[in-house]
Amino acid sequence: MKDKQPSVSHDRLLHYLQELYQAAGLSAADADVCAQCTVKTNLWGVDSHGVLRTPVYIERILKKAINPTPEITYEANAEGPFSLMNGDGGMGYVVATRAMEAAIEKARRFGIGIVLVKNSNHFGAASLFTRMASDVGMLGAAVTNVKPNIGMPGAKAPVTGNNPLALAAPIGQPYPFSLDISMSAVSGGKILLAQKKGEKIPDTWAIDADGNPTDDPFKGFAGILLPTGMHKGLGLSFFIDIITGVMSGGPFLQDLKSMYKHADEPSLTSHLLMAIDPAMFQSRESYEERIAAWAAMIKATPMTDPSKKQIIPGEIEYMIEQTRKAEGIPIPPELIMDLTALEERLGLSEHLPVNE
Amino acid sequence: MKDKQPSVSHDRLLHYLQELYQAAGLSAADADVCAQCTVKTNLWGVDSHGVLRTPVYIERILKKAINPTPEITYEANAEGPFSLMNGDGGMGYVVATRAMEAAIEKARRFGIGIVLVKNSNHFGAASLFTRMASDVGMLGAAVTNVKPNIGMPGAKAPVTGNNPLALAAPIGQPYPFSLDISMSAVSGGKILLAQKKGEKIPDTWAIDADGNPTDDPFKGFAGILLPTGMHKGLGLSFFIDIITGVMSGGPFLQDLKSMYKHADEPSLTSHLLMAIDPAMFQSRESYEERIAAWAAMIKATPMTDPSKKQIIPGEIEYMIEQTRKAEGIPIPPELIMDLTALEERLGLSEHLPVNE
Numbered sequence: 001m002k003d004k005q006p007s008v009s010h011d012r013l014l015h016y017l018q019e020l021y022q023a024a025g026l027s028a029a030d031a032d033v034c035a036q037c038t039v040k041t042n043l044w045g046v047d048s049h050g051v052l053r054t055p056v057y058i059e060r061i062l063k064k065a066i067n068p069t070p071e072i073t074y075e076a077n078a079e080g081p082f083s084l085m086n087g088d089g090g091m092g093y094v095v096a097t098r099a100m101e102a103a104i105e106k107a108r109r110f111g112i113g114i115v116l117v118k119n120s121n122h123f124g125a126a127s128l129f130t131r132m133a134s135d136v137g138m139l140g141a142a143v144t145n146v147k148p149n150i151g152m153p154g155a156k157a158p159v160t161g162n163n164p165l166a167l168a169a170p171i172g173q174p175y176p177f178s179l180d181i182s183m184s185a186v187s188g189g190k191i192l193l194a195q196k197k198g199e200k201i202p203d204t205w206a207i208d209a210d211g212n213p214t215d216d217p218f219k220g221f222a223g224i225l226l227p228t229g230m231h232k233g234l235g236l237s238f239f240i241d242i243i244t245g246v247m248s249g250g251p252f253l254q255d256l257k258s259m260y261k262h263a264d265e266p267s268l269t270s271h272l273l274m275a276i277d278p279a280m281f282q283s284r285e286s287y288e289e290r291i292a293a294w295a296a297m298i299k300a301t302p303m304t305d306p307s308k309k310q311i312i313p314g315e316i317e318y319m320i321e322q323t324r325k326a327e328g329i330p331i332p333p334e335l336i337m338d339l340t341a342l343e344e345r346l347g348l349s350e351h352l353p354v355n356e
Numbered sequence: 357m358k359d360k361q362p363s364v365s366h367d368r369l370l371h372y373l374q375e376l377y378q379a380a381g382l383s384a385a386d387a388d389v390c391a392q393c394t395v396k397t398n399l400w401g402v403d404s405h406g407v408l409r410t411p412v413y414i415e416r417i418l419k420k421a422i423n424p425t426p427e428i429t430y431e432a433n434a435e436g437p438f439s440l441m442n443g444d445g446g447m448g449y450v451v452a453t454r455a456m457e458a459a460i461e462k463a464r465r466f467g468i469g470i471v472l473v474k475n476s477n478h479f480g481a482a483s484l485f486t487r488m489a490s491d492v493g494m495l496g497a498a499v500t501n502v503k504p505n506i507g508m509p510g511a512k513a514p515v516t517g518n519n520p521l522a523l524a525a526p527i528g529q530p531y532p533f534s535l536d537i538s539m540s541a542v543s544g545g546k547i548l549l550a551q552k553k554g555e556k557i558p559d560t561w562a563i564d565a566d567g568n569p570t571d572d573p574f575k576g577f578a579g580i581l582l583p584t585g586m587h588k589g590l591g592l593s594f595f596i597d598i599i600t601g602v603m604s605g606g607p608f609l610q611d612l613k614s615m616y617k618h619a620d621e622p623s624l625t626s627h628l629l630m631a632i633d634p635a636m637f638q639s640r641e642s643y644e645e646r647i648a649a650w651a652a653m654i655k656a657t658p659m660t661d662p663s664k665k666q667i668i669p670g671e672i673e674y675m676i677e678q679t680r681k682a683e684g685i686p687i688p689p690e691l692i693m694d695l696t697a698l699e700e701r702l703g704l705s706e707h708l709p710v711n712e
Contacts, residue, residue, distance in 0.1 A: 076636070082466065111436060151657070154659055156659060210660055232589075236535070238654075242647070278602070290608075302512040303567065312594070
């Protein structure tokens with residue numbers, strides 16, 4: 001009884017989501033991309049970015065805030081190592097997947113491939129795309145801009161987004177090195193949790209709505225999230241916004257829209273997807289030998305508790321994936337209700353296969 | 357009397373350092389690069405990486421731990437957007453300057469240019485090189501690996517370096533956007549300062565030598581620095597080590613050497629320098645207009661104190677530069693003694709022009 005929540009097997013959830021996205025108007029191929037992205041994210045334990053987001057994505061597709069049948073094209077420099085792609089307002093999953101496929105092809109030719117994307121939407125967990133690179137033996141990087149939601153002490157409004165950054169690398173383990181971080185110190189969810197527990201929050205998490213330091217989770221949640229590492233996270237977020245929104249020709253900073261507050265409008269998000277061949281300057285065997293030594297060196301770190309080992313980013317996600325492949329993906333009851341309502345609205349014959 | 361320290365005018369310091377580096381065996385051109393890099397760093401107020409490092413660099417040159425006359429060559433893919441350069445054990449300033457010059461040339465042709473560097477040494481402040489890019493209207497990125505000096509709670513030894521990252525972009529202001537951060541929460545110097553002041557340190561700064569949390573600045577300084585944002589900074593450091601040391605064929609993690617503890621040996625540091633043309637997908641005028649709007653939007657952030665404005669990274673360095681160009685660069689008395697000793701040893705006719 002360690003898990004009292006209802007759950008769904010990952011392969012049945014995959015099939016269900018394919019049907020759902022197709023019923024919402026996506027092609028079979030694009031619906032498959034969306035389903036795969038969602039299920040992977042939940043298998044890694046990143047529930048904040050998995051099936052929890054499906055209802056809002058489907059709503060946005062039905063309202064045409066997300067274009068269900070985008071024509072994704074190169075806008076510039078199609079043949080070079082660095083291209084601009086127009087996502088035509090499509091699903092972020094679909095657009096970013098296409099862009100990373102292109103970046104990987106470029107990296108095979110040039111050692112590096114970068115695809116900058118404009119006119120896209122929320123793409124879920126950034127590591128979905130960097131892991132496409134590590135799956136084929138490459139390094140991957142992915143960033144996106146989002147509407148402003150972080151600020152510094154002394155500011156009465158958010159100045160920039162928590163603009164996520166993901167990085168991945170094959171390291172000769174059953175899992176890749178995979179880092180997926182946002183530029184806020186913590187997520188809003190973590191402050192809500194402190195509210196529920198009746199705990200104070202560290203003064204590095206948030207400021208109140210007037211820009212003053214606070215340890216009160218209610219004032220913090222009503223206020224502004226602080227950047228991770230203060231000026232460090234702020235600066236990283238700024239640069240991500242420049243290299244995505246400013247450079248792509250899309251909106252940036254306050255001109256970006258929230259997919260929640262502006263449910264009827266395309267987000268016009270810009271992403272940048274990069275792939276690098278780590279074996280470009282040595283044989284593949286040499287890279288594999290060296291990166292295995294790198295991982296082994298990390299694992300050899302002497303620990304306070306000798307029964308423990310230093311964790312490598314990506315390792316925890318792998319362990320959760322093993323468990324969830326065996327035991328299913330937990331689904332909160334409210335989400336079941338939302339999905340059931342969508343099924344009915346779309347006239348779907350299939351139902352969410354909970355606990356089957 | 358706001359500044360009781362002795363000081364040196366920046367142009368006289370520049371000339372003095374040119375003479376000093378040349379006397380130590382560098383060519384006139386390379387000595388000029390070293391002097392320029394040093395003086396710029398001090399003008400920005402980054403005194404930890406300015407002339408304070410000159411004695412150790414010169415010592416290392418005299419011991420041939422740093423090669424005074426390196427033959428810096430491409431090792432692979434010289435003509436492509438992404439090349440490997442061999443620094444031949446030269447001064448980090450000289451090698452990284454050469455590499456960024458090459459990256460900028462590549463970016464003019466391909467939109468992006470990356471030069472990975474092996475066999476280099478400590479290169480000072482990473483923003484020295486990213487600002488070369490922003491000076492010519494490009495985005496710049498620079499990273500380097502360094503010997504392990506950060507670790508996570510539960511580890512009894514550092515696992516990876518605080519591997520610095522710098523990013524720059526021209527933003528239509530008298531200063532570029534310029535971020536230069538390391539992956540530790542704070543520098544060791546900040547913990548020493550807490551010791552002197554008799555203050556406790558936050559538990560996010562360091563762990564003791566056994567891997568346990570501590571608020572004691574003595575235990576923290578004798579222990580291990582924590583990463584900025586914990587797993588966030590750790591993961592960024594790991595990726596920087598992969599993309600520099602592992603990928604270049606150079607040493608990584610524990611195989612890297614400290615320039616202090618291994619004063620007689622080359623550090624064999626690897627760097628990666630990247631330049632990107634931000635106007636690749638739009639006219640230069642359009643980029644300039646958009647980035648000016650971006651900076652203006654940041655400056656329009658409503659502030660708790662309406663007389664203040666949101667700071668952009670790079671702005672503080674610019675303000676310090678104006679002051680120091682007028683009032684000189686402060687030099688600690690101990691450093692004057694170290695430099696004077698070097699002058700004598702090298703038979704330099706010129707003396708450090710303090711307060712002249």
